[in-house]
Amino acid sequence: MKRSSAVQLVLWSLAATAGYSGDAAGPSIPACSSALASQVVLAVGAYTSIDTCSTSAFKTVGARVQSLGAHIAVYVDTLAPANGLTTADFDTLRTVFDSRLYPLDTTAFGREPDVDSNGVVIVLMTGVVNGLVTKTQCNTTGFVAGFFFPADLDPTVRAQYNNGEVFYSIVADPTGTLSCAHSAAEVKRSTPVTFTHEFQHMINFTQHVLVRSGSTEDGWLDEGLSKYAEELAGRSYLPTDSVSFSQYAFNTVYDAYQYLTAPGSNALLIPLDNGTLAEIGASWLFVRYAVDQHGDSLPRKLVQSPLTGASNVAAQTGQPFDAVVTRWALANWVSDLPGFAASPELMYKSWHFRRTFASLNSQDPADFPRPFPLVPTAGAGSSVNLAGTLQAGSGVYHRALQGPSGPAFTLFYSQDGTTALPSLIVGRLGVIRLR
Template sequence: MLEEARTTRRTLIQLAAVLIAPVVACSGDRPAGPDPLASCGDRATQITLAVGQYVSVDPASDSGCVTFPANAAADSAEYLVVPQSVAGASGRTATFQLRGGAVGATAPLVASVQAPPAWGASVATTFDAFRRSLARRRSYTMPAARRPSLAATGVTGAVATGPPALGALGSFTVCDTLNCSSFKNVGARVKAVGAHVAIYVDTLAPTPGLDSADLDTLKQVFDSRLYPLDTTAFGGVSDIDANTVVIVLMTGVVNKLVPRSSQCASASFVAGFFFPGDLDPAFASRFNQGEIFYSIVADSTGTLSCPHTATEVKRQTPSTFTHEFQHMINFVQHVLVRRGQSEEGWLDEGLSKYAEELAGRSYLPGDPATFTRYAIDPVYDAYQYLSATGSYPLEIPEDTGKIGEIGASWLFTRYLVDQFGDSLPHRLVNSALSGSANVAAQTGQPFATSLTNWALANWVSDLPGFTAPPQLRYTSWHFRTTYQSLHSQDPGDFLLPFPLVPKASSGDAITLSGVLQSGSGLYQRALQRGGAAGFGLLFAGAGGAPLPLAVAARLNIIRIR
């Protein structure tokens, strides 16, 4: 679970007022392109669209050539063009070029292709990615032999018949490195017990730490809000330790995953996690054999690592819990219940980011500040993706920890829920399928259709002066309004009023190149002045070669005006 120091500053931003706000104002005149415009000749697919109509063209069917008719109207016309990969598998990439040319001319191609910039990952997102990889590979470093459990309730085996008693001691084996190559034994005492959760605190945690009132407050949030929200939205959790509760273990071992440094104020840290080995049927007996969420402890003076005040821990732990609890439920339903493979990283992470948003929405309309605290990170992650859609794939087998990829995962999940209803996450989790096959089965439409519609929705959903078709809309967010507000409040983190800024040129002057990556695309506005001749586009690989079939390239086109 990603937590960054700047999250504290972002939580001051208000999101609730910009969820679904009226969209106003139309853009002014756009620049017209030169005349004449271009064509690809006899090979081309003819594109004839009314305003609001759209099409997705497979370049393998027409040698990558499409032509647009002359604009007989006095007003200018505009199209959004999105070259995209709609591959149903991860790792599909191909360099591409999109070139416009005049009618009767050959669209010029150049050999060089602009590669996407490299984007780093934070420590926290990388660790989250590593654990998703463990869940899919199920290849764990085994800890040393465990010492006997201190808990009469049997933390390490299915001998308990109820929740642990308040004050009881338990021992746990906890991953203590970012690659879980070693583990530490932790003794912890039960500090709060509810109907669904029991909170253990490391006996070596710094003092003063969270007091009993703080822990009871966390227990209430977990017990009465987050647990029922997640189990309703995603499905039931297991109880392999027969104690009837999910354990929340607050331990300094989590704090120490990231060493203290001069970068504590700016670097990310690990706030908490779920370790799949605890539930894996083949390995659970070597670990803790139970449903456990691991969390940092309060450490205001930084004796363990970067300092975390009690207030900070109380504020951040619930959103981390709901994120990791979805991962736990997803693993249970895919691996324990259906004896299958765990969910692919991109969809698993998208559902966990949706869990954060869902928890935040449970506080509306009365508590917009708490809503913001839960929802701001998914919104920020999505901003990073929309800022550079060509730099991040959507589909990855395991979360690589890059914020832009996480943003794509949440945006796509959010779009699917808006289109197919609140029951979709439950259907996705309670399935033996994974990845694109799971999405296609639960939505009832080809995965490629979901991808192309989503790509177009990212631009047109709340485009001023344009009425998007229903299938190209987010119904729960007006992102232009949201990001405009965030930009005005925090221009340091939200540099532009809206992060997705397509290149714009006349149709015959289009020159766009980059790398297609599984699920993602790049954006181009094609402008055509009133009375202008038609133009054509050639969509191909480097040097004009056909794009490889494995990348499942599509040229998505929608007429804006």
């Protein structure tokens, strides 16, 4: 997780997205039931190394309910460090979850299953999550803020686990007794962002696997939808509260910047939800572009489908995936390119990234060193000679500079300069004339 800098995001020409609604989609559910206890014992594991056929990687955690809402129950590990969140803090989190994030996600994507029949999603704040990384790892490469574990809902194994809807989160640890320090203010600020992200994963798993008996969504598309959920939550604060918008959207935009800095080195089509920040940035950019092109109903269609990945995108957009991904790649460069009038299918409609990144560059040049991260190489058309590895769904950018009377030239792909690419590798070339 990237630590947010004290910057504000600037947007121009905001387009309407799936709007905030006070009512969740689907039938109402009770605030709680007899199945919800005031104290629970849950198994929590390091999700990066869980063996779904064994419980040996898990730790048992005792937790007490701190705040109970219509859709959310906030539990805290009984062994959480001192000087953490207050009762008022827990109630504030519950209110944000209940009245804003839950309606947003269920409207945009669909419903969670309620397999434990208690009417709520449990938010378990536990030091086990803090301990997934060491203090050194936390301070150098980041930390795990929270997660959703699909085995808790998988009907084939959930009886071995928590058999219910659980979102796992770090606890406040002001003195760093478990890993690096996390102040109460930081946890209060970051937990809603992580929740809305992981709740999309929970809904996505529910709709694909439990409702439609399909496979889990491909990692790249699932992650892109969760990053879209973060953005959606941030936009619900606009236009009056740009600070809260920035808190939700900053990491997403930072990830996109990382991808656009080196698109040729980072894949879009990663099979699992374990990508680098740059790959996650690619996932969000693709989903954001697709929603801009095909409407706010697209995320719900993608989630409520038995299809996955490229096939899912093609089915829900009505266009071949090759066409969608090629136009997206071109839009990354030409969408708001000065002096160029991009056609509608090559545009982001909800972001003007050159203005956004230029603003971030002026506020935080250490994290955003260029006014715009994507800088294609350039050279005469007749001397184009690019070598490297093509990443799945992504590509490299090059400007071929051709004079008005310059001779024609031919471009071709090869494996080593002379040998044709294997038939299983389909290289694609997208060309657009800028002037």
